[in-house]
Amino acid sequence: MPDEMTDPRAKVCAGRTAEDCDGPIGIADDNDTCQWVSTTSYGKDTSECSDSKKGGACIALSYVGDGCEVTAACAGAKEGTVYFRTTATCETEMFFGDFCGSAVVDWNSCGWTEPATDMCALPYPDAGPALCNCNC
Known part of the structure; x- marks a missing residue:
């Protein structure tokens, strides 16, 4: 479901x-902005991670x-967040980012509770599709 x-x-x-894309949203007198991000889409x-296509999206940042607390993505292996959403054509669209001082609007976050192993293997995410690991 999209x-x-x-x-x-x-x-x-x-x-x-x-x-x-990049700049103030302009709906209200605030600091919310739009920003262009590079995305990866999966059918x-x-x-499979290799079955993807590159694209982009203009996202809203609130x-x-x-100040900010940098989050850890990819089972603690990277600083930032993997974001995802399902498009109207049922593709899974994702990007990786770190938006200190802003929150991404209307995208979901991939989340891991188990750490990456010494062998660099990532566990499946607890929040989001398994394809979240492709963006790590």
């Missing part, structure tokens, strides 16, 4: 191209404050 864009800020940003029944 993820619905429910936040008006996400809809404004989604309507922008790569060339006009509806894809289970300002939360000047």
